[in-house]
Amino acid sequence: MNEYATLRALHRPGDPLVLPNVWDAGSVKIVEEAGYPALATASASIAAMLGYPDHEGAPADEMFAAAARVIRAATVPVTVDAEAGYGLKPDGLAARLRGIGAAGCNIEDTDPATGLKDADAQAGYIAALRAADPDLVINARVDAFLAGLDDPVGEAVARGRRYLEAGADCVYPILAPFERVGELVAGIPGPVNIACFPGTTPRRLAELGVARISFGPQPYLHALETLRTFATRAAAGEDPAAG
Structure with missing residues (x-):
């Protein structure tokens, strides 16, 4: 089984891929x-590490270079947070991802400049990305909750x-609150990725039938707090490793 098939097969409702x-x-090595069988990058973490704001605030070349270093260090499949595609056409994005060895990608439906994209236009982009690389594992981010819509579900x-x-x-569906996850899983006829926020656990999300669980920038922020x-x-003259 190649890395694309391996990553795709790990998306199991009720027995989710945790990332x-x-x-x-x-961070890859840790x-x-x-024991995780696949890895995912977080654009917010990489942009912050590079000294830029999230939401495509970092140059695309720097983001791809950082993702390439992650992939080189990994021995398991890696899916890359490609944000909204950095203005690349689908075939261009597919080529960049293939070039660095990504097994999958996140692609979001918010344009950093204009907001939530037209659903049909985004579906067209995804279809063209799929045509450009039939193997790529595409995780389609849905920003309905992020956009503050009246009926985000x-x-x-x-x-x-x-x-x-x-x-x-x-x-x-990013930023989906825990109490709405069951509705999303019931309504979406395919694997659903949910972000695990403080106050819930991967186990509770698995019980709702989630197929993929991610943490976004939380691990990076936790590392910074440490x-x-x-x-x-x-600085206070104390043992910094105490406690």
Whole structure:
């Protein structure tokens, strides 16, 4: 089984692929050593590491270069957070991802400049991306909750169905609250990716039939808080590793 098939097969409703998102070679090694069978990058973490804001604030070349370093350090399939595609046409994005060895990608339906994209236009982009690379595991992010719509569940389900029809492998309604996850899983006829926020657990999400669980920038932010504590204790003349 190749890395694309391996990644795709790991999306199992009720027995989900869990992805503590990584951002560099060091984080790759830590997560791999914990036994995870695949890895995912987080654009927010990589952009912050590079000194840029999220939402395509970093140059595309730097983002792809950072993702390439993650992939080189990994021995398992890696799916790359490609944000909204960096203005690339679908075949161009597919070529960049193939060039760095990505097994999959996130593609979001918000344009950083104009907001939530037209659903049909986004479905067309996904269909063209699928045509450009039949192997690529496409995780279609749905930003209905992020956009603050009156009926985010209904919109997320409608978009999720449309994106699956266009060739997406998984649907990612980002910022979906835990109490609405069951509705999303019931309404979207394919694997659903949910972000695991503080207050819930991968086990609880698995019980709702989620097929993929990610953490976004949370691991990176947690690592920074650990560094903050270490540095603060050292500055105060204390044992920075105590506690």
